[in-house]
Amino acid sequence: MKLLPCVALFGLCLAHSAHAQPPSLPDPTSVRLDRLQLMQGFPPAADRRVTAGSYMRQYPQARWAFHHMRELLPSRSIPRGAGPASPLPAGADRSAEIEALRFNGASGELSFAEYLKNTYTDGVIVLLEGKVVYQRYFGMPEEQPHIMWSMTKSMIGLIATQLIHEGKLDAEALVTDYLPELADSGWKGATVQQVLNMTADVSYSEVYADAESDVVKYAMAAGMSPVPADYPGARSLYDYLPSIPGKGNHGREFQYRTVHTEVLGWILRRVTGQDSAQMIGERIWSPLGTEHEAYMLLDPAGTEWAGAGMNASLRDLARFGEMLRNDGAFNGRQIVAPQVLASIREGADRELFKASGRIGQDGYSYRNQFWISHNRDGAFELLGVHGQMIHVNPAAGLVLVRLSSHPVAASAAHFPTTRPAMAALAELLRTKR
Known part of the structure; x- marks a missing residue:
């Protein structure tokens, strides 16, 4: 199959930006996972192989x-624990009406089924008041873990907010109080809360259309991308982070930077004495009563990618989403304190967010690694x-x-249609409650 004019790094398309003409995309049906026949055979044919050195470039x-x-x-591994899986009850099947639902997207009217196809959906599940009303897989095995990419950030942010609630982490403390290794870095003078909200000021560019961007150095330090033999830069995350400079203008603007979450993950490891997988397993994954083990990807030194590395199955993420909707309660347990979810839902400074120019997210803010719609x-998302x-969507009783x-990494490729799709779905289900 012909390659797209897109090279991905850290799962991020280097050929497409918010203002560039998007590349020509393949028919989503033609690239369903179950039709690709990749890595089939013993050994797979050369044109059917996927390797650590090639997967982000093809x-x-x-x-x-x-x-x-x-x-x-x-x-x-993120263990699920030894107990039985918690129930994920079925509600009335709304598949036909959900797929037939029509709404106006960024490029005109379309159905919800067309929206799912056009966004290269592998699997989707919809819960209404905690019951499954729609579930569909597009070539993806039900039990298969799928990389979450930056949804991992919210998992880390949730645990950080819980630790703040417990008094084990001080949101107003300086980053360097916990990580003296960053005393000469761009995080000097920044608070934990500024890292949580991504308003700490560091000189780090996450420009995916620029092969010289700092995100390339990040990807190589994390082990996401092959490192040339003569590469002089850092080859692990905690070697890379201290090298990032800054001007110290903290709290003045929101800029989405994955390295902030890596710093946050480092702080949590220092505070708890646990790695990220253990924290997630003990505090969230096992108490949820998940069906499947999840896992975190590691850098060459064995450090989890706190900003991008979690992989989990669809139904288990539905359990997690329902816990968020239900003020931290699920499986007969209060897994996260309700005050934690209340704090996150408050959101942050919308003017600081507005200045960042995020396409399709006007009116939003970013708090504790979650996207808050207001x-x-x-x-929230x-x-x-x-x-x-x-x-x-708490008011509509909805979790999706x-x-x-999607071949294009940036959310600007689909979020202007995703937002009205979610609004239309909420209105449909609200009338059926």
């Missing part, structure tokens, strides 16, 4: 990789590149999880 090979990351890169329903999303393999 599509649709990347689609296979998003379901099989631990076969390409080192990982650490709409009338109090909807976890988002990841290539179309990963958990959408939580979508795992995707």
Whole structure:
């Protein structure tokens, strides 16, 4: 299959930006996972192989990789625990009316079924008041873990907010109080809360259309991308982070930078004495009563990618989303304190967010690694590149999880249509409650 004019790095398309003409995309049906026949045979034919060195530079090979990351890169398990899986009850099947739902997207009217197809959805599940009313897989095995990309950030942010609630982490403390290793870095003078809200000021560019961007150095330090033999830069995350400079203008603007979450993950490891997988497993994954083990991807030194590395199955993420909707309660347990969710839903400075120019997210803010819509329903989201999303609408009783393999990483490629799609779905289900 002909490669797209797109090279992905850290799951991020280098050939497409918010203002560039998008590349010509393949028919989504033609690149369904179950039709690609990649990595088939013993051994697979050369044109059917996916490797750690190639998966980010080729599509649709990347689609296979998003379901099989631990076969390409080192990982650490997030245990589900020894107990039975918690119920995820079925409600009235709303498949026909959901797929037929029509709404106006960025490029005109379309159905919800067309929206799912056009966003290269691998699997989607919709819960209404905690019951499954729609579930569909597009070539993705039900039990298959899928990379969450930046939805991982929200998992880390949730644990950080819980630790603040417990008095084990001080949101107003300086980053360097916990990480003296960053005393000469751009995080000097920044608070933990500024890292949580991504308003700490560091000289780091996350420009995916620029092969010289700092995100390239980040990807190589994390082990996401092959490192040339003569590369002089850092080859692990905690070697790379201290090298990032800054001007110290903290709290003045929101800029989405994955390295902030890596710093946050480092702080949590220092505070708890646990790695990220252990924290997630003990505090969230096992108490949820998940069906499947999840896992985190690792850098060459064995450090999890706190900003992008979690992989999990669709139904387990639905359990997680329902816990968020239900003020931290699920499976008969209060897994996260309700005050934690209340704090996150408050959002942050919308003017600082507005200045960042995020396409399709006008009116939003970013707080504690979550995207807060500030709409009338109090909807909030976890988002990841290539179309990963958990959408939580408390007022409508709605949770939607979508795992995707969109060829274009940036959310600007689909979020202007995703937003009205979520609004239309909420209105449909609200009238059926």
